[in-house]
Amino acid sequence: MGNMYNLRQLEELSGGMSEFVDSMIETFLEHTPSQLNDMVKAFKEGRWMDMGNLAHKIKPSIDLFEIPGIQQTIREIEKIGKSGTSAPDLEQKVMEVEKILNQVFNQLKNR
Amino acid sequence: MNLFKVFLAEDDEFYGKLLRHHLSLNPDFDVELFTSGGDLFNNLYKRPDVISLDYTLPDMSGAELLRKIKKQYPEIPVIIVSGQEDITTAVNLLKEGAYDYIVKDKDTKDRLWNSIRHIRENAKLKTEIDRLREEVNLKYDFSNIKGSSPAIRSVFKLIEKAAQSNITVSIYGETGTGKELVAKAIHYNSGRKKKPFVAFNIAAIPSELIESELFGHEKGAFTGAISRRIGKFEEADGGTLFLDEIGEMELHLQAKLLRVLQEKEVVRIGSNTPIKIDCRIICATHRDLTEEVKAGKFREDLYYRLLGLPIHLPPLRDRGNDIIILAKHFADEFAKENKMDKVTITPEAQEKLMRYHWPGNVRELKAVIELAVVMSEGGKITESEINFSSSNTIQNFFNEKGTLRDFTNKIIQYYLEKHNFNVLEVAKKLDIGKSTIYRLIKNKEITINK
Numbered sequence: 001m002g003n004m005y006n007l008r009q010l011e012e013l014s015g016g017m018s019e020f021v022d023s024m025i026e027t028f029l030e031h032t033p034s035q036l037n038d039m040v041k042a043f044k045e046g047r048w049m050d051m052g053n054l055a056h057k058i059k060p061s062i063d064l065f066e067i068p069g070i071q072q073t074i075r076e077i078e079k080i081g082k083s084g085t086s087a088p089d090l091e092q093k094v095m096e097v098e099k100i101l102n103q104v105f106n107q108l109k110n111r
Numbered sequence: 112m113n114l115f116k117v118f119l120a121e122d123d124e125f126y127g128k129l130l131r132h133h134l135s136l137n138p139d140f141d142v143e144l145f146t147s148g149g150d151l152f153n154n155l156y157k158r159p160d161v162i163s164l165d166y167t168l169p170d171m172s173g174a175e176l177l178r179k180i181k182k183q184y185p186e187i188p189v190i191i192v193s194g195q196e197d198i199t200t201a202v203n204l205l206k207e208g209a210y211d212y213i214v215k216d217k218d219t220k221d222r223l224w225n226s227i228r229h230i231r232e233n234a235k236l237k238t239e240i241d242r243l244r245e246e247v248n249l250k251y252d253f254s255n256i257k258g259s260s261p262a263i264r265s266v267f268k269l270i271e272k273a274a275q276s277n278i279t280v281s282i283y284g285e286t287g288t289g290k291e292l293v294a295k296a297i298h299y300n301s302g303r304k305k306k307p308f309v310a311f312n313i314a315a316i317p318s319e320l321i322e323s324e325l326f327g328h329e330k331g332a333f334t335g336a337i338s339r340r341i342g343k344f345e346e347a348d349g350g351t352l353f354l355d356e357i358g359e360m361e362l363h364l365q366a367k368l369l370r371v372l373q374e375k376e377v378v379r380i381g382s383n384t385p386i387k388i389d390c391r392i393i394c395a396t397h398r399d400l401t402e403e404v405k406a407g408k409f410r411e412d413l414y415y416r417l418l419g420l421p422i423h424l425p426p427l428r429d430r431g432n433d434i435i436i437l438a439k440h441f442a443d444e445f446a447k448e449n450k451m452d453k454v455t456i457t458p459e460a461q462e463k464l465m466r467y468h469w470p471g472n473v474r475e476l477k478a479v480i481e482l483a484v485v486m487s488e489g490g491k492i493t494e495s496e497i498n499f500s501s502s503n504t505i506q507n508f509f510n511e512k513g514t515l516r517d518f519t520n521k522i523i524q525y526y527l528e529k530h531n532f533n534v535l536e537v538a539k540k541l542d543i544g545k546s547t548i549y550r551l552i553k554n555k556e557i558t559i560n561k
Contacts, residue, residue, distance in 0.1 A: 013129075013132065013133060024125070024132075027124050028125055030124075031123075056194045060125065
């Protein structure tokens with residue numbers, strides 16, 4: 001399976017500084033898994049507002065790593081969360097984001 | 112060049128690092144990242160040039176932190192970066208003093224960059240304005256009014272007193288004595304120096320335009336009033352309005368001016384709404400206003416309203432050695448401005464300057480000296496480079512020192528030059544013997560160099 005992320009934007013932004021790219025990947029791997037866990041937990045506990053806020057925090061990393069398929073999904077979770085109510089396909093969306101992000105975490109750890 | 116210090120408060124480390132890196136790509140920015148509001152607040156002693164705050168920080172809200180910053184450091188611009196696209200929140204934050212409100216999306220980093228760049232450009236402009244203002248202050252410092260004669264020293268004392276208060280000042284003096292310079296010295300040494308100094312010369316504006324120039328007008332108030340225009344009183348708000356040649360104002364306008372001064376408010380032409388004004392008035396004239404009042408040309412009530420602290424500027428001819436002090440000052444200043452070598456004024460040239468009547472006062476002296484500097488050679492201004500262009504030559508002639516014989520020789524010399532050194536013609540014109548002229552030439556009392 002090919003990479004589920006693309007470092008193009010990050011490399012472009014780095015201006016050729018590979019340390020910056022490494023540092024951002026490190027920060028991503030350090031903070032995003034716990035944010036993802038918290039988001040899933042908030043979903044399971046019906047804390048929609050917290051779930052939305054966490055989705056909002058995860059969103060920039062998904063955009064920056066150009067993770068396909070979930071850039072729109074994370075926005076929908078954020079929107080649903082901020083509306084304060086659930087939605088019929090919310091569970092499917094949360095699970096999708098969790099699954100893909102976990103794959104990205106593994107790929108980045110082993111790159 | 113100093114780096115532009117940027118403080119970022121962002122609790123999301125990933126996003127914070129991203130913004131910090133992006134802004135740091137500008138080599139002029141020195142970016143410091145904080146993950147809590149408290150941490151940022153405790154570092155404000157470093158005096159950042161701009162602060163960017165995330166609206167939702169773990170220890171306090173962006174609004175709360177904004178209020179704290181503005182209370183202690185109101186001059187530091189604060190940008191709020193927020194995930195909320197809530198107009199009310201944005202408007203409230205802007206009302207509380209935020210410089211900008213940026214919604215978090217994929218363009219945030221570019222918007223933040225632009226906003227900080229604008230702030231930096233404004234800061235540079237402000238620094239430039241402060242520098243120019245300081246330069247102007249120095250230019251109109253008391254020390255730039257040159258002279259040490261008793262006449263000018265008493266003027267210095269009055270300028271100082273005027274600058275320390277808000278009293279209306281009336282300046283009297285012949286043309287060219289430096290009335291505007293004194294008005295500026297008062298303004299730029301007073302508490303109003305950071306506000307505008309607006310000069311308005313009543314003699315230079317057609318009388319039918321004076322009213323709208325002074326009080327302003329609304330759009331359509333009269334033919335040609337294509338847009339609203341504020342008047343000089345409003346323009347000088349908080350500062351000083353210098354009304355030059357007040358003696359030239361027509362009576363019907365004097366009545367309107369008096370009303371404005373009494374009520375401390377103006378009504379623009381074409382409007383009924385009075386506008387409060389706060390400006391100090393300094394007026395000047397070359398006329399004797401008491402005589403104008405007696406002649407019914409100037410309103411007595413306005414005269415007393417404007418009199419305030421009267422300052423009489425002495426004519427240059429009454430200022431003795433100030434003529435030389437000023438001449439040297441003008442010569443130095445002109446040489447410096449034109450990147451020329453410093454010039455000295457010979458004793459003979461100084462004597463010539465002292466003998467002259469100076470009907471155009473300091474302004475005329477400045478013009479004479481500047482021309483002399485241009486014409487000078489070898490770093491010296493000699494007598495021949497001092498040329499007066501005043502039409503008042505008879506007065507100047509009588510102001511010269513000399514014996515009857517000196518004056519006679521001067522008259523003969525003048526006629527010789529006028530008649531192309533034709534001795535016979537001059538002898539005939541002046542009804543003197545040609546041998547008298549030849550004797551004077553022989554004795555070198557007059558010259559026939561063409």
